[in-house]
Amino acid sequence: MTQHELVIKYIEQKGSILPAKMAGSVFLGEMFGSETSKRCRELRKKGLLRGEREGKFERFFLNDSPSAPKVRMMKVEGMDKFVPVILKA
Numbered sequence: 001m002t003q004h005e006l007v008i009k010y011i012e013q014k015g016s017i018l019p020a021k022m023a024g025s026v027f028l029g030e031m032f033g034s035e036t037s038k039r040c041r042e043l044r045k046k047g048l049l050r051g052e053r054e055g056k057f058e059r060f061f062l063n064d065s066p067s068a069p070k071v072r073m074m075k076v077e078g079m080d081k082f083v084p085v086i087l088k089a
Helices: 003-014 036-045
Strands: 049-054 057-062 070-075 082-087
Touching (some): 003 057, 003 070, 036 057
Antiparallel strands (some): 070 082
């Protein structure tokens, strides 16, 4: 599972992520890396996440605005892997 997939799965289950506090944490048998903040910013740039400042940190949520692309985690056939898929409107 890539870090992008891990971030989206985590937010789907927990509601939000504070990446500055996640390095080394294990979720679904996968460990968050030291670049989790960077992965969240990349997903925000794609329009999949939105961020809110929380003190000196930024907490990320799934982007639920009407203009945001809709994303679902889909299982790759024949593999034990999930990938984020942007659904067409």
